Amino acid sequence: MQPFVNRALLWLIMLGFAFPALATHQVGGQIEMRAIGDLPGHFEILVTNYLEDNYRAAQTFGGPVGIFRKRDNVRMLVFTVSETGQRQRVVFTNEACATSKNQRMIVATFSADIQLDPYLYNDVGGYYMAYQTQNRNDGINNINNPVQTGFTFYLEFPALQKNGQNFTNSSPRFTSVNGEYLCINEAFTFPYGGADPDGDELRYSMVTPLNRSGTGRNMETTPGPYPDVQWLSGFGANNAIPGSPSLSIDPQSGQLSVTPNQLGLYVFAVKVEEFRAGVKIGEVRRDFQFLVIDCPPLATPDPPIWATSLPVGTEFTICKGKSLELQTTLNKDWNYQWRKDGINLPDATGTKLTVHEPGQYSVFVSLKTLCGKASGSQNVQVNVVDLTSDITSAGQLCATDGSVTLTVLAGNGISYQWYHNEKALTGNANLYQATQPGQYRAVLTQPQYGCSYQTADVALTRAAPVMAAIQSAQNKLCPGGSLSLEGAGGVSFAWSRDGQAVATVSEPAFSVQTAGSYVVEVTAANGCKAVSAPFVVVQIPGVDVKLDAVPSVCGPDGPVFQLTGSPAGGTFAGPGVNGAQYDAKAAGIGNHVLTYTVNFAPECPGAVAQQTAVVAPIPTLLFPEEIITSPGKSLTLNAEMTGDPVKFAWSPPTYLADPTEAGARVEGIEDDMVYTLSVENATGCQADASVVVTVYERIWIPTAFSPNGDGQNDVWELRSIEAFPEAEVTVFNRWGEVIYHSKDGYAHPFDGTLKGEPVPPGMYTYLIRYEPKKPVLRGTLMVLR
Structure with missing residues (x-):
């Protein structure tokens, strides 16, 4: 062991000299925009900020976010995000790496609830929001002057109203990241993608991180465009971490991959574009950083995983509320880190892990005290049989009929036992058709795994009877009229006449024009129905009313006429009418409507007959005293007329093109003429007048x-x-x-x-x-x- 210990100590000393120990502030993060779903334009804004766990991070409490219109960078709104919940530490697979390079990180979440007006946010070019802060890590090795370089969190979103309709969208959502380090010359992958709650397509690409646009310590709400960070020579958006290959991202899955060939701490950024039906509607920028180290040559073996007291396998199933203990090989020189669905679990650093939730579990082991390469186990899938279910009901028990469909969770391999008033019912399905009132419950069982769940009781009662009725002011129908019937007792209505449904009427009010026996079936809000008693509508017979015509009269001095109408007993009315007489002189010039009204039933308006009595004006004609022309000329003779003449006769017809025209056309006149025009209007009233046409052959010239x-x-x-x-x-x-x-x-x-x-x-x-x-x-x- 001595050679290895000496080599490890030497590596730690070199690592300390290779990178500055100064810890500063910003590590990475992104903005998310989540539609609440209750009102158009109601959103929760989340700013996820990864920070170095130091005194500078403790002084970060959120700040202003600006929303701007993309077309012209006009500021639309400024609001403040504040911290929600407790800060969480970023869990490293090997905590020795976080300790040795001061890479301990925390994640702070800042949020705000905002209401945007879709009528104001309707620009087709869309909008963007930005949250700006300062000071990246001083130890970053791929950008210029990192400690004085700021950070802009950036998100684009579409118009909230398109073509007069509200447009609903949420930005992509992202899970927390693991604290990872990269071993030089070792292939590395990292899941950096997200999921779109609206099912939109996400496309990923590497981009240059954004600097802040302001200066000083104050948070900024300045509009874009925002400046890029300044890469050091040899680095760029697609070469943020040098390697073979260098850092890249899968454009569909968002998985990062790199085989680094240079030690250092490297910042990078990913652009996540959101597409709907092939059209880009949004964008989010995500920043983060990775540390590349020279891992010790020694490595741990791939650890196995097994479930306590169960046969060896890679998939296990438990019942909800139960737990499963996973464990791996015990080695006092190993550091352990358990993962669920690829994410490091906080405080899961032992050889055993008790799990209650479904997911893919694995464990990574590394040597204690040394920041080296970790080895991972196989993935173990844990399934949870969750039979938790509420009984949902649809339908209604009415006063005498009706049913309610009771439904619980459906699933393969589940058996069902329904109970009514504690009595077991027949059947084995996830639904039951209840036709009687009482208490119902269900017991769900998954025999394969011994899981069982009993629902809460549901009480069913019968509804009160529905009272259907037809209301109307009367039941008699006048000739040519209508009668309004009003249905009562429900919220929807179906009308019938003489046993035949009236398909076109479903409203409570029904205007009928035909006699007959009417009923209405009403449906209450709970779905129960009832039929009204018949309402008989009787037709009142009409009468044939006549009024004899009155002769037309020429001029205002007309005679008095006796009016005659049938049947007897009616009333005459109109201009010039007095009792049963019509006085044309009293009526005066005009077309006068005379009526004869017979009231044949008290429920109905009177039946009316009418005639038009004409007192026509006598036509008048007015010509100039003389019309002068020369031989062979053509002209038109026109008179000023009153009395609406419709017939015209000129005499003599000499030189006239048509002697029946109102305006006579004289063609090629050679002699002096006296023309007379006789006219007659539609009533037969007549008049005539003459005009002199003088033909001069020369001009008389005074000297x-x-x-x-x-x-x-x-x-x-x-x-x-x-x-x-x-x-x-x-x-x-x-x-x-x-x-x-x-x-x-x-x-x-x-x-x-x-x-x-x-x-x-x-x-x-x-x-x-x-x-x-x-x-x-x-x-x-x-x-x-």
Whole structure:
């Protein structure tokens, strides 16, 4: 043993010189965002922080967390996480390693309960949250100035509302990590993956750890982007721990693997991306660190595991509430560390382990006092038969019928015995159909392992009778009307008429239009049913009411008419009606609705017949006194009309395209004409009027006028120029300059002024173009003052 002891002491001395003994603070961790599930946007935020177990860790109590919008880094919220629960130490497989390198670590959990408004968190780009702290370990060998390098815990999450619908998501969840060390040139694997509570796909990759963005000792809530730590030369995200191969992660499982070839303490980071239906919706960063040591050449053998007093095996089954003792070989020079599902168990460092829970158990052994490579046993699977079950019930015992299905835990190899009022019932199933009130319980047995469980009693009682009824103000149905029936006694309703179900009605209110015998089946909130007594609806026979027509009248001075309706005994009403008479003059011009109402039953509104009495206006026509045109022209004759005429007749038809049009089209007129229009409206009221059409062949041109403001001859009046609407008139002075020009048919006659100033008296010349194919008219004009 002496050579080995000397070599081990030498190794411990070299290890002490190889790495600084200064212990500082941050080791690793991550943020988790867990949906509570009661309200949209309600979350528990967990910050898991791995710390060196020293006075600096004792001063860490949580701090602010900032939420920011990814699109523009706008800060949405700042909240504080505080410590919950008791701090737990990180269990090393070989505690000698933790002691020799001051690598004792604890895990502190900080949390907060927050409520986010989905209406505010609806940006398609998503959001991120960050928790920042300072000071990594001074002994880290792969980044620059680690003691002055900070730490940013980082998480991304999607919009809480998409397309107007709430979007539910929780981030991945992670179990505690083991305290592990790596032996140089030895292959090493480490389960670093998580599980997604929503069943989303997780993808893993190595990334550079994040530094903090602020300075000083204060916790920061500054927005991103956050700076990376500064790698030393030769290191990077995919070479955080040098080796052959260097540190890498399985992109699907999240398992780390490395065969290190260089001693040191190395920090690394893993990005865990969350995908749903192939689309990325979130991201979490996880930081941690590993120590690479030169393990002593001596190693312990792989320890065996067996169960006390049981045959040798790798799988054991116990009943819930029972225990199983696992043990391994005793060696006074060995250090023991038991694991459950790959995680080191606190204070499980003996040769025996009493287990109560299901899982995979193993034990790792290493030499006491030396930080060397540990050897692991085979995995032993422990199963627990848990027959614990409550009786669940579905159904209802009604007043006279009904049943309740009682159900307990189902499983292979389980036998069941049901009891009613302490009397055993027949059958061997995990459910029983109860039809009688009383006390029920079940005993579950797993004969193979001798496990048994008796449930608590469940009391069943019958419900009170359901009282179904139909209510209505009356039972008589008026012609063409409806009657409202109201079902009572339950929460759902099924109506029938004359024994036939009315499939379209399931509400308590039923508006019926048909006579018959109605019943309603009601269902109470407990599922019990009842049928009402029949409710008979009687049809009241109707009457055929008539009102004789009233002749139409032209003009406001109409006569008085006697009104006639059947059957007798009714009431007349309407404009101009007095008793059984209709006075057209009193009613006045218009279309008047007259009614005759017969009240045939006190339960029903009166039956009504109606007629429209027309007092039509006498049409009126209005033409201009004279219409002037020139030979061969076409024009349209229109009259201003009242009285709504519908028939039109022009005479004589000479030059007319259609003498029955309201606006007569005159085509190619050559002679003076007098046209008469006769009209008639829908009531037969008539009227006529005439219009004179004068045809001028030339324009009468005065040779002088006196624009002196005396009201006589103040403008140059060109008679009959109205017959030539396209006439163009120009007046020139003695020097040939234009002093007046009109292209609008002489609508604005020449008044002896130019630009508002009187022209001098004297002789002027003119030129008139009145027809495109006619010669131009030229002459002189004397302006007198």
